[in-house]
Amino acid sequence: MLTSVVFPPPSLNTGENDFIHADISRCGDLVVDISTTIGPLRLKNPTMLASGIMDEDAGSMQRMIDCGAGAIVTKSIGVQPRDGYANPTVIELDHGILNAMGLPNPGIDLYGEEIKKLQATKVPIIGSIYAADANEFARLAEKMQRFGANAVELNVSCPHAKHYGLEVGSDPALLHEIVSFVKHHVSIPVFVKVSPNIMNLVEMAQTIENAGADAIVAINTVKAMKIDLETTRPLLANKTGGYSGKAIKPIGVRCVYDIAQAVKIPLIGVGGITTGEDAIEYFMAGASAVQIGSAVYYRGPDVFNVVCEEIKTWMKDHEYSTITELIGAAFQ
């Protein structure tokens, strides 16, 4: 039997979202509530749409909301329109998906129209942004806030875009400057998405926390390559790309676990989450919510509803009633 509860109204100017219905179900005496929070953001369930998947326009994001996503992260948006790389940009490998899209986006001003169209939704919209310096990041974050985004996610981890992404996110001083500058310019929460492709991940996570970020999203894709033997060429037009899907889940879980030992701010787990048990593993590693991307391919757009049901079933079977009980359960 399913019932719903309504959260109390949000206070102003913090990015807090409107009333949402927590996903709560009862099974005998056990009440299973899979709602979660990330700072001031309340999510009816912990499955978020990852950046770069089905988020070109309002229509596709609305479909993901209709399929049960607890929050939406937009594609990464820059100041200027950008075409991205030539095809092939996405290929399937035996245990995951390799992509080098090249940060295609229509630019912040045009994309604002898409975000505004989602204003009626109760599901938090998190604006992903990329830039080369603190000024640009702040400008983008301010616009995202004005368009109605409930939070921003700083992409400092894309593994295949020159001058952006990982090139920004592997420099501690620059990253500190960017995060603190953005924090001074917006009142909505600031999330930072980190890369597994750096040796000093924990140190960077501490830098991000010290700079005032509200949450850390771990991980972005793993830098990788596929060579076609017949043509002796890398298959991706950009040669290298980012690896996602099942193969990278153990890498993501390890990164979340390591970061969780070193910081107090909430973590959002991403990387290879395809089933409810994958999500639970990330919660146990220290994540308060998860993002799903490649599994939209493996299990279809309805993956959010499906994973939520699997989480609830697992929690019932193991007598957990809230996500909070699971977060960091693996810390011994």
Add this chain to the structure above:
Amino acid sequence: MNRPRITTVLSSTVEATDIKTITFPYTGDVKPGQFFMIWIPGVDEIPMSVSQITSDMVGITFRNIGDATHALYDLEKGDHIGIRGPYGNGFTLIGKRLLFVGGGTGIGMLAPLVEQAKKNKKAATVILGVKTKNQLFFEDRFQRTGATVLISTDDGSMGYKGLASELAKDIITKERIDAVYTCGPEQMMSSLLGFCNTIPFQASLERYMKCAIGICGQCCIGNGLRVCVDGPIFDGATLKNIKDFGLYRRDAAGRKILF
């Protein structure tokens, strides 16, 4: 596995001015209306609807119009391309008296559908719409199926002078038509849908594609319908609720481009 597999071009045939068909080996099931992603190493990877289907071979027909199609145009028998697919839903034949309306290179992908319809003993009328007569192709192939073939040209150099959709309107108002199938410029298809009223309608849509496996969102129309997976064939009831149809597509950056 959804990644390009290298194969060999079996033939390359000029069909009309700047229009060619190339064929490559393929032994799996392919439905009319489905497409392959064609990789031209070092150049690009583009979606191409099938224009020819046999038990061991598939063909695609295209106009030499951009970098990728220019490279395809230059390919000869024995050259290598990468293929992945077939993708998309394909057409579904319903009814007994069918009207097919092809515009420009959209004519190509209707050919295997008309062949299938005639094999299934359907009555078929085919309108081939082109700008001018030297762009017409596959006329003989459609004639051989036993379908009634009508030609329209914008400049009147052959057949009916005017738009294929206007010629279709005449037929729809005069004859009993059970279903309409179309591929061509989107504004033509959109006008045609307007003339169809309650007649079942299926159209093949074209959008810039990247992943072709339903995740990147590049080709989405309406409320998140993915042309690559949920299409490329959409029925009239669906298209009537999609504001994009006949109005705009999106470029590589995601900007709206009006037709």
